Amino acid sequence: MQLTCDRALFSNAFSAAASAVPSRTPKDILKNVFMSVSSSGVELVGTDQEIAIRSRVEGVQTNSDGSALLPTQRVSSILRELHDERLEIEVNERALILKGAGSRFQLSSEDPLEYPPVPEFSETDYFRVPAPVFRQMIRRTAFATDTESTRYALGGLLMEFGEGTLTLAATDSRRLAVTTSVCERVGKPKAPEKTTVVPTKAMSLLERSIDPNAEFVDIAVRDNDVLMRTGSCTVYSRLVEGRFPRYRDVIPRTGAVNIPLPVAPFLAAVRQSQIITDEESRGVDFLFAESTLTLCSQANDVGESRVELPIEYDHSEIRITFDPRYVSEFLRVLSQDALVELQLTDADTAAVFRVEDSYTYVIMPLSRDR
Numbered sequence: 001m002q003l004t005c006d007r008a009l010f011s012n013a014f015s016a017a018a019s020a021v022p023s024r025t026p027k028d029i030l031k032n033v034f035m036s037v038s039s040s041g042v043e044l045v046g047t048d049q050e051i052a053i054r055s056r057v058e059g060v061q062t063n064s065d066g067s068a069l070l071p072t073q074r075v076s077s078i079l080r081e082l083h084d085e086r087l088e089i090e091v092n093e094r095a096l097i098l099k100g101a102g103s104r105f106q107l108s109s110e111d112p113l114e115y116p117p118v119p120e121f122s123e124t125d126y127f128r129v130p131a132p133v134f135r136q137m138i139r140r141t142a143f144a145t146d147t148e149s150t151r152y153a154l155g156g157l158l159m160e161f162g163e164g165t166l167t168l169a170a171t172d173s174r175r176l177a178v179t180t181s182v183c184e185r186v187g188k189p190k191a192p193e194k195t196t197v198v199p200t201k202a203m204s205l206l207e208r209s210i211d212p213n214a215e216f217v218d219i220a221v222r223d224n225d226v227l228m229r230t231g232s233c234t235v236y237s238r239l240v241e242g243r244f245p246r247y248r249d250v251i252p253r254t255g256a257v258n259i260p261l262p263v264a265p266f267l268a269a270v271r272q273s274q275i276i277t278d279e280e281s282r283g284v285d286f287l288f289a290e291s292t293l294t295l296c297s298q299a300n301d302v303g304e305s306r307v308e309l310p311i312e313y314d315h316s317e318i319r320i321t322f323d324p325r326y327v328s329e330f331l332r333v334l335s336q337d338a339l340v341e342l343q344l345t346d347a348d349t350a351a352v353f354r355v356e357d358s359y360t361y362v363i364m365p366l367s368r369d370r
Contacts (some may be wrong), residue, residue: 016042131210285320295309
């Protein structure tokens, strides 16, 4: 089997597939990227058997059919060091050979028949979301998950399909991120009866795999897994088992005041206040009073800080304490010229940040007696 391709395009596809290859696994076969060559093209697959990525390689010239296993670490190193425009790959019974203009690498390769099967996107009924929108939705929620939690389904993103809408929600029990977008139906897909929670890792891999020129992300949800296709890439993932919290119940419907805050200066003030914090005293006091937001932090053996930011505020004084990391992580995923609306009730009630009508972020305040 032999093929010639654009080295950069192959490298990009290989990197996408390799991102699903486990760094540690008792199954050595999973340390490889599976390459399939046929008349319909070349596809690279990586998996840890919970999550998988299929990545199609464009611009390949071949008259062969077959498959091979590419040792992930060695091939990654070769592709990283090669700068030739074209790459030639040859597979025979004894070895895998990669050639550049003046380079030749011969690697041993395992039997591709031993590689576990990975589902393909073959559904004709599925949901469709604009790719740039879905990428933004993932960025606005994935950071709020708890990837180390064994409680409920906090290590993933909840997908909810409504009439013409898709909602993603994520929480680690201390904060909550919820975003909604328009969603089309291709064919006659049915909204899942079971709770659909996709692992954070799978969603993050998809977010990185979405090509800037991709138009849509197609989503097919099955009983225990999900397939998501965009451009030349397909991500497969098992669903997270467990119960997702009733997140809508923790969003306060109204508050005492609504405060408009420009993202860039607000983020700068939060990051400054975060400097004088430590693990024992990680909270920052947010004081809203007399057209000014004052952020105060203090930590033993470190010092203290006071940062002031002029804002639109003409209500009675409210002092509330937040973990600044939770505020800055939210602000970093927004456009720096955006405006957020902060809904406050008192020092002990969850604060709600809203961006337009499609994005809601809730933070539980810290006790001031911490």
